[in-house]
Amino acid sequence: MxxxxxxxxxxxxxxxxxxxxxxxxxxxxxxxxxxxxxxxxxxxxxxxxxxxxxxxxxxxxxxxxxxxxxxxxxxxxxxxxxxxxxxxxxxxxxxxxxxxxxxxxxxxxxxxxxxxxxxxxxxxxxxxxxxxxxxxxxxxxxxxxxxxxxxILPDYVKSKENRILYPFELFQLKKLPEQLIIDGQDYIALEAASSFAALGSEVTLLIETNTGMPFDEDINKELLRIFKKRKIKVIAKKEILTIKENVNGISINLLTDQQKEVIVEGSYFVVPETRxxxxxxxxxxxxxxxxxxxxxxxxxxxxxxxxxxxxxxxxxxxxxxxxxxxxxxxxxxxxxxVGEKPEVDLTIVPNCAHTVPPVASIGLTEHQALKLGLSIRVSKFPLASNGYSTITGKKDGFIKVISNNTNDLIEGIHMIGEGALEMSGSFLQLLEMSAKEEDIKFPNYTHPGFNEALLESVEGLLGQAIHLSPLKKEATIS
CATH class of the missing domain: 3.50.50.60 (FAD/NAD(P)-binding domain)
Known part of the structure; x- marks a missing residue:
């Protein structure tokens, strides 16, 4: 030197x-x-x-x-x-x-x-x-x-073998894995499961029920429903007991949340994103x-x-x-x-995933709002009731709006479905600007378009969504 x-x-x-x-x-x-x-x-x-x-x-x-x-x-x-x-x-x-x-x-x-x-x-x-x-x-x-x-490796991995991958290594494989086991429920694990299943891999996703997936509860349920529809096997695990690697693949022995021991086999095992x-x-x-x-x-x-x-x-x-x-x-x-006084506020942050379909979860979830003791109104508008979703065939998903029953402030906007990522910026701006229900209902919306689902979700807070029959209106007050 x-x-x-x-x-x-x-x-x-x-x-x-x-x-x-x-x-x-x-x-x-x-x-x-x-x-x-x-x-x-x-x-x-x-x-x-x-x-x-x-x-x-x-x-x-x-x-x-x-x-x-x-x-x-x-x-x-x-x-x-x-x-x-x-x-x-x-x-x-x-x-x-x-x-x-x-x-x-x-x-x-x-x-x-x-x-x-x-x-x-x-x-x-x-x-x-x-x-x-x-x-x-x-x-x-x-x-x-x-x-x-x-x-860093999770505690249950004692040494990193050839068929144990960090999430980023999954996207460096030179051959599409026939069977893929992914451990995790953060956006990286969900994106990997969704995309590789779409590419043709047989995917098993291991999630922990005690920590839960990272979005609003209704979004989590819908995403798991779509995963099941797309033949992604989801196992709620309590603990990984052993990992065995052989020439042809890898075998995971785990304990489910129902205290059952099961063995899952695959070509590769992707560990959670821990840094x-x-x-x-x-x-x-x-x-x-x-x-x-x-x-x-x-x-x-x-x-x-x-x-x-x-x-x-x-x-x-x-x-x-x-x-x-x-x-x-x-x-x-x-x-x-240089002497300015900038502000970095991490109170309202984007929580998005490039899954199929994509997810955008901004602001308080329903559970978080109730835990804070807020009196809220909740409305969920299914994309299947949106005209443009019907045209495109992208009918999976919904937009869920959580509003403060005391002052009409929007506390959270959560979407799963086509357009979620593109609309997430608008969701963020609405919450950052302390938007009220009227701020979303007042503007003119392009027709037909996915954006109309946001309008109707807010209208649904008062049972006034045009494209939902009275029996299907899902607005609730807590």
Whole structure:
């Protein structure tokens, strides 16, 4: 290793080139800061190279294959052949490459300096960057830690064998698995189960009844109904007892929530998405930086750590380990550095899944609202009663609205079905702006369109949904 004798001076350094890191870098440059971005591996981080983007290629193809199978009812003669996974992976690689190149060019256009290497703290205003045999020292005015997180194995896995996969590894397989076992009920597990079943795999999904799926209770029930309809086998488990791997596949011995021992066999076993902050190699302990009991960096409202010139964003901080949080914090932290007073409010957050059909769950669930002691009205409008859903044949699902019975404020909007992801942004805006029932009923809605289901769901709060017969109106007051 060659140690640099000169200490290089920098204004703002960002460690980590994932969504949060590069968003902070570009926004910092836009605000007039001189920015240096240090990335150990590849720009885009886990999200672009391993997680969000690669997985959504598969969920999109799974959705389109399902749609292709429905074309016969429109008089379109089509034959859906087996998926060519090699071509799919070629396309996935192409998409990742295009997006990564785009981010790199945006950094260059904004005069963001990109340095490849592994960074570690030498002091409160000094880091070392190692790149193969080169080691350079940088002094800085401000620094942002955006190193993300890494996968860890669940306790029941003693060693990672060839047929035990982290979720991101599932989207790197070169052959479609005949039988796939997926453990988990978060959005990643649900997306994987949904998309691989659509692609032709025989899928078994293991869920834990004591923690439950992550959406409103009615959404969870509907998703499980659709999974059953699509021949996804769902097992409510209490405990995984043993895992045995052989040449042909893997065998899981588990205890169900009904205290029955069952054996599930498959080609591969996907463990739950469990992650922890990636901090070990940063050397922050020598700085005396404060961490939470769970090992996350403690920050204030402006993403500042216990050390005044050091900031942290994304997965290394408490809160959802999701790209949108890192991006939001990344933009806000540089605004704070230049003297602005940005706000990052994680009260109302998007909880979405690219399943088939997709899910968007925003705001309070019915259970959460009742637990808070709110008096609520609840209305659920089935997409089967929506004109455009009937035209497209996308009739699975519904929109559920939860309203405060005291002041008519919308407390939650939950949707499963076609258009859920696209409409989730509108749901978020309505809740952020403290919308009331009248705010949703007043505008003019495009006809025909999925958006009309939102209007009728709100109208249903008072039993006034036009396209539901009186016997089917599902508005309730609690």
């Amino acid at each position: 060659v140690v640099g004798e000169i200490s290089h001076q920098r204004n703002l350094i960002i460690i980590g080139g994932g969504p949060g890191g590069y968003s902070a870098a570009i926004r910092g440059a836009q605000l007039g800061l001189s920015v240096t971005l240090i990335e150990q591996k590849e720009i885009g981080g886990v999200c672009l190279n391993e997680g969000c983007i690669p997985s959504k290629v598969y969920t999109y193809v799974g959705l389109r294959r399902t749609e292709a199978e429905q074309l016969a009812m429109f008089g379109v003669d089509t034959i859906v052949n087996e998926i060519d996974l090699y071509k799919l992976m070629e396309y996935q690689t192409k998409v990742i490459g295009q997006l990564k190149t785009g981010v790199e060019r945006l950094c260059q256009a904004n005069k963001v300096e990109i340095i490849q290497g592994k960074a570690s703290f030498i002091g409160k205003n000094k880091i070392g960057v190692e790149n193969r045999l080169q080691f350079d020292i940088y002094e800085f005015d401000k620094i942002i830690i955006a190193t993300g997180s890494k996968n 922890k902050p990636k901090l070990e190699e940063l050397g922050i302990l020598r700085l005396g930086m404060k961490l939470s009991l769970n090992g996350f960096i403690q920050i204030n409202n402006y993403m500042e750590t216990s050390i005044s010139n050091v900031y942290a964003i994304g997965d290394v901080t408490e809160g959802p380990m999701l790209a949108w949080k890192a991006i939001k914090q990344g933009k806000a932290v540089v605004s704070s550095i």
